[in-house]
Amino acid sequence: MAQKPKVDPHVGRLGYLQALVTEFQETESQDAKQQVLANLANFAYDPSNYQYLRQLQVLDLFLDSLSEENETLVKFAIGGLCNLCPDKANKEHILQAGGLSLITNCLSSPDEETVLSAVTTLIYLSSSGAGSHPELTSLPVVQCMLRFSISANTRLRNLAQIFLEDFCSPSLVAEAQSQQAHSALGIPLPKTKLVPQQP
Amino acid sequence: MKELVERFALYGAIEQYNALDEYPAEDFTEVYLIKFVKLQSARVAKKKMDEQSFFGGLLHVCYAPEFETVEETRKKLEERKAYIARATKNKDYYMTKKKLVPEQKGANDSRQDFHPHMPGFCTTSLNTSPENSSPSLPYSCDLPLCYFASQSNFLPGEHMDRASNSCSSGRNHSELSEHCNYSAFSPKVQVNTYKNSLPCSSGQEVITTSESVGRFMPRTTQLQERKRRRNCDHELGMFPETNTGSNEVVIGPKLPGIPTVDLQDDSLNTTANLIRSKLKEVISSVPKAPEGKSEDLHTSHSQKRRRI
Numbered sequence: 001m002a003q004k005p006k007v008d009p010h011v012g013r014l015g016y017l018q019a020l021v022t023e024f025q026e027t028e029s030q031d032a033k034q035q036v037l038a039n040l041a042n043f044a045y046d047p048s049n050y051q052y053l054r055q056l057q058v059l060d061l062f063l064d065s066l067s068e069e070n071e072t073l074v075k076f077a078i079g080g081l082c083n084l085c086p087d088k089a090n091k092e093h094i095l096q097a098g099g100l101s102l103i104t105n106c107l108s109s110p111d112e113e114t115v116l117s118a119v120t121t122l123i124y125l126s127s128s129g130a131g132s133h134p135e136l137t138s139l140p141v142v143q144c145m146l147r148f149s150i151s152a153n154t155r156l157r158n159l160a161q162i163f164l165e166d167f168c169s170p171s172l173v174a175e176a177q178s179q180q181a182h183s184a185l186g187i188p189l190p191k192t193k194l195v196p197q198q199p
Numbered sequence: 200m201k202e203l204v205e206r207f208a209l210y211g212a213i214e215q216y217n218a219l220d221e222y223p224a225e226d227f228t229e230v231y232l233i234k235f236v237k238l239q240s241a242r243v244a245k246k247k248m249d250e251q252s253f254f255g256g257l258l259h260v261c262y263a264p265e266f267e268t269v270e271e272t273r274k275k276l277e278e279r280k281a282y283i284a285r286a287t288k289n290k291d292y293y294m295t296k297k298k299l300v301p302e303q304k305g306a307n308d309s310r311q312d313f314h315p316h317m318p319g320f321c322t323t324s325l326n327t328s329p330e331n332s333s334p335s336l337p338y339s340c341d342l343p344l345c346y347f348a349s350q351s352n353f354l355p356g357e358h359m360d361r362a363s364n365s366c367s368s369g370r371n372h373s374e375l376s377e378h379c380n381y382s383a384f385s386p387k388v389q390v391n392t393y394k395n396s397l398p399c400s401s402g403q404e405v406i407t408t409s410e411s412v413g414r415f416m417p418r419t420t421q422l423q424e425r426k427r428r429r430n431c432d433h434e435l436g437m438f439p440e441t442n443t444g445s446n447e448v449v450i451g452p453k454l455p456g457i458p459t460v461d462l463q464d465d466s467l468n469t470t471a472n473l474i475r476s477k478l479k480e481v482i483s484s485v486p487k488a489p490e491g492k493s494e495d496l497h498t499s500h501s502q503k504r505r506r507i
Contacts, residue, residue, distance in 0.1 A: 047286035086283045120276070127280060154265040158272045166273070 014052045017043065021056050034072050037065060041080030050087055059084070059093050066102040071111050078106050078117040085124045095125065100135050107144050112153065119148065119159040126167040137168050142176040200231060207233050207248065211240025232263060238275065 017040075024036040040058055043049045053059060058080075065077035081103065084090045094100075103125075106118035126136050135141075145168075148160035164173055204216050214234045222230040235241040241262070249260040264272070460467075 047283050050287070086280045087287055088284075089287075123276060124280065154267075155272075158267060158269045161269050162273050162276070 013049065014055070017049070017052050017056055017058070021058060021061065024061065030070060030073075034070070034076065037073055037076040037080070041076045041083060044080040044083040047087060050084060050090060053084065054089065054093065059090060060097060063094070063097060063099045063102055066106060071109070071114070074106065074109065075111050075114045075117070078103065078114055078121065082117040082121045082124070085121050086127070091125055095133055100125070100133060104135075104141060107141070112156075115148075116155055116159065119145070119156065119163060123159065123163050123167070126163070137172060139176055139179070142168055142172055143180060146173070146176055146180060203231060203253065204233065206253070207244050210235070210244035210247065212236040232266060234266075238278065 020036050020040055020043075024033055024040070027033060027036070040053075040061070044053060044058070044062075062077045062080045065073050066081075068074055068077070081094065081099070085094060094103075103118055103121050106114050109115050109118070122136060122141070125133070142164070145160045145163050148156050149164060151157050151160070168176075200216070200218060204213060207213065212235065214236050216231060216233045219230040219232050224230050233241075233244075235244065245260045245262065248258055251258050267275070
C-alpha cells in the first residue's frame with residue numbers, strides 16, 4: 001500500500017470507526033448491520049486499529065453479536081474476534097468479559113465458516129503464555145474437537161488436530177475419548193432451521 | 200499451464216503446481232493449484248492476479264486452505280501471532296514516542312489487508328474531535344471511506360484475515376487455487392451496494408469547499424461546484440448588464456470589446472492628406488523660382504534625401 005503522507009492517519013481512522021459503530025447501533029436494516037459488521041471484522045485484522053477498537057468497545061460489540069439470530073452476523077462477529085484475539089490485551093478483555101462460553105457456543109453453528117473461526121479463536125486464546133483458562137479445555141470442548149478431528153472437512157480437521165495436539169494433554173484426550181459414547185454435554189445442539197416449502 | 204505458472208512466478212518462488220481436474224468449477228473452466236514457497240507471495244499474487252484477463256479469459260484467484268497440511272496450518276497461525284506481537288510492540292513504542300513529541304507526525308506502519316475497489320472518492324470528511332481542525336482529515340480518511348463506499352461483497356471470504364481462511368499455509372508454503380476461465384466473459388461478480396447513508400447522516404461536519412488541502416475532488420463535483428457558484432452569482436446579480444438580450448450567463452471578467460472602425464471617418468485619411476498636401480507644395484514651388492532652383496533642387500534634393 002502507498003504510504004499515507006504527512007498527516008496522522010489515525011485521527012481520521014478513529015472517527016471512521018466511531019461512525020461505523022454508531023451506524024451499527026442505530027440502523028434497523030439487517031443488510032446495513034451485516035455490511036458494517038463485515039467492515040469492522042476486516043478492520044480487526046490490522047493491529048494498528050486495536051487501541052481504537054477497544055476504545056470503541058467493538059470487542060463487546062462482537063461478543064454481543066454472537067448471540068444474534070442472524071447467522072451472518074454471528075459469522076462476521078466470530079470472524080472479527082478471530083482476527084483480533086491473538087493480541088494479548090484483546091485476549092484478556094475477551095476472557096474477562098466471559099466471552100469463552102459465547103465462542104464455544106459457536107462450535108455448534110450450522111455455518112462452516114463460523115465453526116472454523118470459532119476453533120481458530122480457541123486456538124489463539126489457548127496460546128497465552130501464562131496459565132490458560134481451564135474452560136478452554138473443558139470436556140465438552142475436547143469431545144467436540146475430537147469429532148472435528150475426523151471430519152471430512154480438511155480445514156476443520158487440521159484446526160481440530162492442532163487444538164488437540166498443542167493444547168490438550170494426552171490424558172485429557174483419552175478421557176474425552178472414553179466418554180465419547182455419551183452426548184456432548186455443555187455444547188448446545190444446533191438450532192433447527194425451518195426449511196421453507198418449495199412451491 | 201506453463202504460461203500461467205510463469206505469470207504467477209513473478210510474485211515469488213513456486214514450490215509446486217498442478218491441475219485440479221476434479222475441482223468443482225463452471226463450464227469451460229480449468230482449475231490449477233499453485234503452491235508458493237512464501238505466504239506473502241501468495242497474498243500479493245492473489246491481490247494482483249484476481250480478475251485479471253489471461254489469454255482472452257478471466258482469472259479467478261482464491262486461497263485454498265483445504266490443501267494445507269496440519270503443519271502448514273500450524274505454522275501459519277504461529278506467523279500470525281508473531282506478526283501481531285511485533286506490530287503491537289512497535290505500536291507501544293510509537294505511542295510512547297508520540298507522547299514525547301506530540302507534533303511529530305508518525306508514519307503509518309499498519310498493514311492494510313483490504314484494498315479499495317474504487318479510486319478515492321471523498322466527498323465528505325469527518326471532524327473527529329473539536330480540537331483538531333486540520334484540513335488534512337479527508338485525506339487521511341481516504342482509504343477507509345473508499346473501502347466503505349465501494350461496492351463490496353461482504354462475504355468473509357474476502358476478509359482473508361482469519362488464519363483459517365487466509366493463504367493456505369504456514370511459514371514456507373502457500374497455495375492458491377485458480378480458476379482459468381477460457382469461455383466467453385462471464386464474470387462472477389457479487390455486488391452488494393451499501394446505501395451510503397453513513398457519513399452524512401451521523402451528524403459529522405461535511406467539508407465541501409476546495410480549501411481542504413490535498414483533497415481529491417472528482418471532476419464532476421468540480422463542475423457542479425462551479426455551476427453552483429455560477430448560479431449563486433447569477434442570483435446575486437453580479438452581471439447586471441448583459442449586452443445580449445438573452446439569458447446567456449457570462450462567466451469571468453468582461454473582456455474589452457474590439458472597437459469598431461468607422462471606415463467613413465475622415466481621420467483615417469489624415470496621413471494621406473498630409474502627404475498629398477506636401478506633394479502639392481513641392482510641385483507648386485518648383486516652377487516659381489528658377490534662381491532658387493538650386494535651392495529648391497537643393498531642398499528637393501534634401502527633401503529627396505530626407506525621404507531616402
